[in-house]
Amino acid sequence: MEEKIKKELKSLLKKCDARLEELEAEYPERKGFMEWLSFSGISRRGFLKWSAIMSATMMLPPVFEQRVARAAEIASRIPVIWLHFAECTGCTESLLRSNNPGVAEIILQYLSLDYHDTVMAPSGESAEKSLKDTMAKYKGKYICICEGSIPTKMDGKFLRVGSKAVTGLEKAKEVTKDAAAVISIGHCASYGGPQASYPNPTGSKSINDALGINSVIIPGCPYNSASLVGTILYFILFGKIPTTKGGRPLFAYGKRIHDTCPRRAHFDAGEFVREWGDEGAKKGFCLYKVGCKGPLTYNNCNIQGWNDDIASPIKAGHGCIGCSEPAFWDRMAPLEKPIEARILPGVESTADHVGWTLIGISAVGMGVHAFYSYFKGKKKGYNKECCSEHEKEE
Amino acid sequence: MSEFKRVYRMNGLLRFNHWAMFVAFIACAVTGFYIAHPFLVFETGEVIDSYVMGYVRLIHYLGAIVLDVILIIWIYLFFFGRHPYFKFIFPLRERGKEALQMLKHYFTLDMKDRPESDEDRMDALNAWGIFLFIIVFKALMLITGFAMLSPQINAENTAIPGGQYVFYYTGQIAYIIFGNLVNIRIAHHLIAWLMIFFVIIHIYIEIWREVFWKEGDISIVFSGHKFLKKK
Ligand code: HEM
Ligand code: HEM
Ligand code: SF4
Numbered sequence: 153m154e155e156k157i158k159k160e161l162k163s164l165l166k167k168c169d170a171r172l173e174e175l176e177a178e179y180p181e182r183k184g185f186m187e188w189l190s191f192s193g194i195s196r197r198g199f200l201k202w203s204a205i206m207s208a209t210m211m212l213p214p215v216f217e218q219r220v221a222r223a224a225e226i227a228s229r230i231p232v233i234w235l236h237f238a239e240c241t242g243c244t245e246s247l248l249r250s251n252n253p254g255v256a257e258i259i260l261q262y263l264s265l266d267y268h269d270t271v272m273a274p275s276g277e278s279a280e281k282s283l284k285d286t287m288a289k290y291k292g293k294y295i296c297i298c299e300g301s302i303p304t305k306m307d308g309k310f311l312r313v314g315s316k317a318v319t320g321l322e323k324a325k326e327v328t329k330d331a332a333a334v335i336s337i338g339h340c341a342s343y344g345g346p347q348a349s350y351p352n353p354t355g356s357k358s359i360n361d362a363l364g365i366n367s368v369i370i371p372g373c374p375y376n377s378a379s380l381v382g383t384i385l386y387f388i389l390f391g392k393i394p395t396t397k398g399g400r401p402l403f404a405y406g407k408r409i410h411d412t413c414p415r416r417a418h419f420d421a422g423e424f425v426r427e428w429g430d431e432g433a434k435k436g437f438c439l440y441k442v443g444c445k446g447p448l449t450y451n452n453c454n455i456q457g458w459n460d461d462i463a464s465p466i467k468a469g470h471g472c473i474g475c476s477e478p479a480f481w482d483r484m485a486p487l488e489k490p491i492e493a494r495i496l497p498g499v500e501s502t503a504d505h506v507g508w509t510l511i512g513i514s515a516v517g518m519g520v521h522a523f524y525s526y527f528k529g530k531k532k533g534y535n536k537e538c539c540s541e542h543e544k545e546e
Numbered sequence: 547m548s549e550f551k552r553v554y555r556m557n558g559l560l561r562f563n564h565w566a567m568f569v570a571f572i573a574c575a576v577t578g579f580y581i582a583h584p585f586l587v588f589e590t591g592e593v594i595d596s597y598v599m600g601y602v603r604l605i606h607y608l609g610a611i612v613l614d615v616i617l618i619i620w621i622y623l624f625f626f627g628r629h630p631y632f633k634f635i636f637p638l639r640e641r642g643k644e645a646l647q648m649l650k651h652y653f654t655l656d657m658k659d660r661p662e663s664d665e666d667r668m669d670a671l672n673a674w675g676i677f678l679f680i681i682v683f684k685a686l687m688l689i690t691g692f693a694m695l696s697p698q699i700n701a702e703n704t705a706i707p708g709g710q711y712v713f714y715y716t717g718q719i720a721y722i723i724f725g726n727l728v729n730i731r732i733a734h735h736l737i738a739w740l741m742i743f744f745v746i747i748h749i750y751i752e753i754w755r756e757v758f759w760k761e762g763d764i765s766i767v768f769s770g771h772k773f774l775k776k777k
């Protein structure tokens with residue numbers, strides 16, 4: 153068994169090395185990545201530490217650390233086209249505004265972003281041109297990252313972008329056609345986002361549904377940069393997307409928030425925050441009673457937080473809202489009450505309300521039937537000591 | 547005076563099943579609603595001092611295991627028991643007619659309307675309308691419960707080797723039926739209410755039969771026997 157694993161690992165490493173060499177030859181070197189890192193306050197040592205953490209995040213053994221560092225450097229050379237559709241740009245913002253960016257954020261900022269609506273210098277016609285040029289030059293080689301959902305009603309006319317006012321649908325089709333890989337980030341691109349929640353007037357759909365493709369999805373509102381960088385690094389190392397479940401990479405979305413939560417001990421102890429700002433909130437108790445949806449959500453916020461792993465919603469003191477689960481806006485609401493307070497569609501009341509109504513119906517029904525039986529039985533002589541009366545009747 | 551004949555209706559295993567189910571069901575219902583609405587809040591701040599939710603969930607899962615084992619035994623008896631239920635529980639042909647007749651009887655109280663049930667079987671309406679529901683609901687509780695449990699079960703903490711796959715694949719059935727974890731949880735909650743609804747009706751009907759039929763119906767679950775009036 154052990155022998156077999158060792159052999160497999162060896163052949164995997166060989167393949168991986170060959171691929172890295174190939175990529176290094178293929179994409180022109182970009183100078184200054186390491187300088188940019190040290191400019192941002194990250195030493196070589198810090199970078200290697202990060203590579204080790206990243207390998208662990210991707211569930212790779214320690215021998216991969218060096219290779220992850222190499223892949224991170226290559227990642228800065230691969231051309232990326234970053235598209236925005238119907239969304240709030242919050243995913244980009246969460247990346248750009250990180251006060252204390254970690255290596256993941258820096259890599260994403262330093263990515264060879266050949267086209268990114270928000271951060272690129274050119275605009276209008278010249279922006280279009282740069283997109284066309286990149287697509288022509290790196291045909292079949294660039295990575296396309298999609299942010300935001302695509303409105304599909306009225307032929308997608310709800311969303312028009314760029315100087316030629318093409319619809320989002322057309323643009324997405326055109327760009328994803330020649331991409332080496334498509335990654336959908338954020339809840340909108342992955343599942344449709346709030347604009348796709350009921351009644352969805354614009355017919356917004358996720359990238360995969362709108363285009364009928366099968367991209368990796370990195371849901372979250374915003375997504376976690378570690379998950380995106382991990383997916384890109386994995387793609388560079390092995391030439392394929394990581395194992396997914398329901399489209400989400402398993403390394404990031406394989407565990408439930410509730411099972412990795414720093415407040416979990418308080419849940420088991422029965423120590424809950426009752427309302428915002430109470431004694432329990434100060435002591436960092438479990439947020440179950442104020443609507444934490446951690447028990448229903450798969451994500452890695454508790455393992456790899458934002459801002460260099462300093463923050464995540466639960467660490468900051470608000471419950472999980474389930475933003476990496478499909479249709480969370482519809483399903484997880486109300487966000488600050490337990491899931492039992494959810495108004496069920498169709499009956500427009502909570503599950504407990506339905507339950508008590510059922511009990512009420514049964515109580516009334518049983519009461520009426522009992523009285524009815526009593527009087528009817530009296531007439532028939534049922535309540536006599538023995539059955540003689542109604543026996544006679546028969 | 548009419549004469550009575552003592553008939554055998556429930557064998558020992560079924561009676562044991564019934565009361566084990568009774569205890570486990572109540573344990574599950576109480577702890578389940580506690581999980582949904584935990585009202586005891588401890589504020590010691592030292593988690594080693596209390597383990598309330600942990601114990602409540604433990605009791606829920608112990609009750610659940612009992613219910614699941616009973617369900618499996620029940621399904622076995624359903625086909626291979628002394629009185630194989632599958633022969634008369636489905637509302638086919640005369641069974642459907644019997645059920646309607648029984649429904650009529652509950653309102654006319656006329657003994658002539660009561661279907662001629664032979665000594666070995668439950669009457670059609672009771673069996674069809676209530677027990678099947680309780681059993682089907684229990685099966686749904688099992689798969690939705692397993693779906694909620696499966697993220698916490700892995701190779702290290704299962705008692706049976708391969709237990710994690712049992713939880714995982716049973717849970718996947720729930721995903722196929724209900725779609726996602728939120729719906730599964732809500733469904734678990736709703737079915738809990740539905741089961742309570744049916745259990746209340748079940749207990750009412752048993753008491754009602756005891757009172758109006760005067761055939762000692764409730765003693766079925768204690769002694770296995772009831773009395774039938776000789777015609
Ligand atoms: C048959 C096997 C059963 C299994 C495996 C099972 C398992 C579970 C699990 C895993 C949870 C979630 C607890 C948590 O996340 O902390 C749960 C919750 C619950 N269970 Fe069960 N359970 C079973 C039967 C029952 C029965 C018979 C009832 C009641 C009649 C019941 C009522 C509930 C309720 C009300 C909840 C709370 C759901 C919510 O939060 O909305 N369960 N159960
Ligand atoms: C005080 C409470 C209860 C009483 C007096 C009672 C009484 C009875 C009786 C007399 C029968 C046999 C009916 C017949 O053969 O015609 C029966 C069967 C049954 N009861 Fe109950 N019951 C009680 C509580 C419950 C509860 C809480 C549950 C469910 C969780 C339940 C589920 C069932 C089922 C499924 C059967 C048929 C199963 C079989 O034959 O194995 N009962 N009960
Ligand atoms: S805060 Fe949320 S995720 Fe954490 S233990 Fe409580 S309910 Fe679970």
